[in-house]
Amino acid sequence: MNDSRPIGVFDSGLGGLTVARELFRLMPNERIIYLGDTARVPYGGRSEETIRQYGLQDARVLMGMDIKLLIAACNTVSSVALDYLTRHIKEAPVIGVVQPGAKAAVLRTAERKVGVVGTRATIASSSYAKAIQAIDPDIKVYGKACPLFVPLVEEGFFRHDITRLTAQHYLYELMDLGIDCLVLGCTHYPLLMGVIQETVGTRIQLLDSALWTAKEAQDILTRFEALAPAGVDGLQESKFLVTDLTPHFETLARMLLGQNLPKIEKINLEELTEEIQK
Amino acid sequence: MNDSRPIGVFDSGLGGLTVARELFRLMPNERIIYLGDTARVPYGGRSEETIRQYGLQDARVLMGMDIKLLIAACNTVSSVALDYLTRHIKEAPVIGVVQPGAKAAVLRTAERKVGVVGTRATIASSSYAKAIQAIDPDIKVYGKACPLFVPLVEEGFFRHDITRLTAQHYLYELMDLGIDCLVLGCTHYPLLMGVIQETVGTRIQLLDSALWTAKEAQDILTRFEALAPAGVDGLQESKFLVTDLTPHFETLARMLLGQNLPKIEKINLEELTEEIQK
Numbered sequence: 001m002n003d004s005r006p007i008g009v010f011d012s013g014l015g016g017l018t019v020a021r022e023l024f025r026l027m028p029n030e031r032i033i034y035l036g037d038t039a040r041v042p043y044g045g046r047s048e049e050t051i052r053q054y055g056l057q058d059a060r061v062l063m064g065m066d067i068k069l070l071i072a073a074c075n076t077v078s079s080v081a082l083d084y085l086t087r088h089i090k091e092a093p094v095i096g097v098v099q100p101g102a103k104a105a106v107l108r109t110a111e112r113k114v115g116v117v118g119t120r121a122t123i124a125s126s127s128y129a130k131a132i133q134a135i136d137p138d139i140k141v142y143g144k145a146c147p148l149f150v151p152l153v154e155e156g157f158f159r160h161d162i163t164r165l166t167a168q169h170y171l172y173e174l175m176d177l178g179i180d181c182l183v184l185g186c187t188h189y190p191l192l193m194g195v196i197q198e199t200v201g202t203r204i205q206l207l208d209s210a211l212w213t214a215k216e217a218q219d220i221l222t223r224f225e226a227l228a229p230a231g232v233d234g235l236q237e238s239k240f241l242v243t244d245l246t247p248h249f250e251t252l253a254r255m256l257l258g259q260n261l262p263k264i265e266k267i268n269l270e271e272l273t274e275e276i277q278k
Numbered sequence: 279m280n281d282s283r284p285i286g287v288f289d290s291g292l293g294g295l296t297v298a299r300e301l302f303r304l305m306p307n308e309r310i311i312y313l314g315d316t317a318r319v320p321y322g323g324r325s326e327e328t329i330r331q332y333g334l335q336d337a338r339v340l341m342g343m344d345i346k347l348l349i350a351a352c353n354t355v356s357s358v359a360l361d362y363l364t365r366h367i368k369e370a371p372v373i374g375v376v377q378p379g380a381k382a383a384v385l386r387t388a389e390r391k392v393g394v395v396g397t398r399a400t401i402a403s404s405s406y407a408k409a410i411q412a413i414d415p416d417i418k419v420y421g422k423a424c425p426l427f428v429p430l431v432e433e434g435f436f437r438h439d440i441t442r443l444t445a446q447h448y449l450y451e452l453m454d455l456g457i458d459c460l461v462l463g464c465t466h467y468p469l470l471m472g473v474i475q476e477t478v479g480t481r482i483q484l485l486d487s488a489l490w491t492a493k494e495a496q497d498i499l500t501r502f503e504a505l506a507p508a509g510v511d512g513l514q515e516s517k518f519l520v521t522d523l524t525p526h527f528e529t530l531a532r533m534l535l536g537q538n539l540p541k542i543e544k545i546n547l548e549e550l551t552e553e554i555q556k
Contacts, residue, residue, distance in 0.1 A: 040318050046522050165443055248398065
C-alpha cells in the first residue's frame, strides 16, 4: 500500500530545511509541504506560551493541506510544545526532533555522558535530558544554550573566525565534562558541523537530530504502509511556504537544498489562521 | 501650557529602551508608554511589507492609549515605514530615529564622509543616505549592515572578545573609506558603544540616534507647549508593555533603565489589533 499525500514539515524559519534535506535523501519520492514562519523567526528566545501558540498556528495551516504526517522540525517547538500539539492535532501522527535525537544519543554514548546544544528555550526545557533519561536514567546529560549560533548561520558565517571563537566559548565547558556525544539540538546547527567538529575534536561524536528525525519518519511511514509510490520527483513536486520572503532567505534555502528548488511562496499566516478558526 | 498625556514609544524589542532612557534624562517629568514587540523581534531582516504591517499594528495600539507624540524608536521601521505610518496616523505627531541621527551627522562631519551601521533592512533602504543628502548632497554616506550586533546585545556580550572580532569584521571596511562620523543606526547599538569606539579609534565620532531623537522630541513638545507639568516622576509613572515576556528580557530592561523600573506587562497584540479594527 502507498499513500501519495505529502509530509508536512514546519519550523520557525530556515533550519527545518535540514530535516527536509534528510527526508529527500532517504525517501526521494516523498513530497513535502514545508512551512517556515520567517515573519516571526526565531522562536528560541520566546516564552513557552508564545511558542505553543505559534507552533499550533503553523501546524493547523499544514493540517489544512491534507498531509499524512506532521513533523515539528524545530527543536524549540519539539521541546516545549509537542505534547500540546499532539493533544490538538488528531488527523495525522505528529513527531518532533527531540525524541529521535535522544534515542540516537542513548545508542551512541559509551561513556554515558551526553552534551546537548540548543536555543535558550530548548535547553531551559531540559527536553533532551528528560527524553534520554526516560530510556536510560544513568546517562548524564549536560545542556548548553548557544543563542548566537542561529544568527551566525543566518549571516552565512559557516566557517568564519567569529563562528570559531563563538563555538569555543560555548563548547569548551561541555568538553571539560567528559562527554563523548554532542547532540545538535537545533536544526540550524548542522550547518556549523565543520566548525563544531573542529572545536570539540574527533573524540566527540556529533549527532544531528535532523538525520535521525528523517529515519523516524521513514520508520513510521513504512509501518503504516504509507510510503509514496515510486516514480515521483519528491523535491520538484514539493511546496515551500514562508510567512515572509526576503532575497536573503531564498539564497540560503537554495544553498541548502540545491539550485533547482521549486519557487518559494509567501503566505499570510494571520489570514489563514482566521479562515481556519471560522 | 502643559500636556500631561504620555509619549508613546515603540520598538521591535528592547533596543528602543535606549531612546526611552534619553527621554527620561532630558525630560524626567515625561511619562512614557513603551511597547516592545518581543514576540516578533527582530524586524531588521524582514521584508518591507512585513515591517510596515508590524509597525502600523504597534503604532495603533499606542494611539489607542491617548498619547501626545508617537516615536518609532526602531531604525528599521523608521527607515522603511515612517511615511506609511504618518499617512495612517493623524491624531498625534509621529517621529522616527533616522531624521534626528541624519541631522546630527550633517552638523558633525568635517570631512563630509559619514558611515552608517544598522540592520540589513535599514542599510538596504539607504534611509540615512537619503536623509543626509537631502540636507547636503555633497556629503558621502557609506552604509554597512551588521546583523550580528543585535544578537550580541541580546546575549549580553557588551565587552566580549566575540563582539570585538565582530566589530572589526564589520567596521574596518568603513574606516578605510575615511569617515569621521559613524551613525549608530540601530537602537541596540549604543549598548556596544565601548567596543565600537575602541575598534574605530577616537578620530571617528560615534553618533547615537537615540540621544538625538530624544532632543527632537523635546523640541517638538516645547514648540507645541506640550511638555509635562513639573513634579511628576516620569519613570515611575510610565508603562512598559511587551508582546512576549521572558526573564531574560526583564533582566536586560532593568540593566538599561535601572532596577526601579515599573513592572513590565505582557499584552496580546493579535487580540488588541482585532479590537481596534472592529
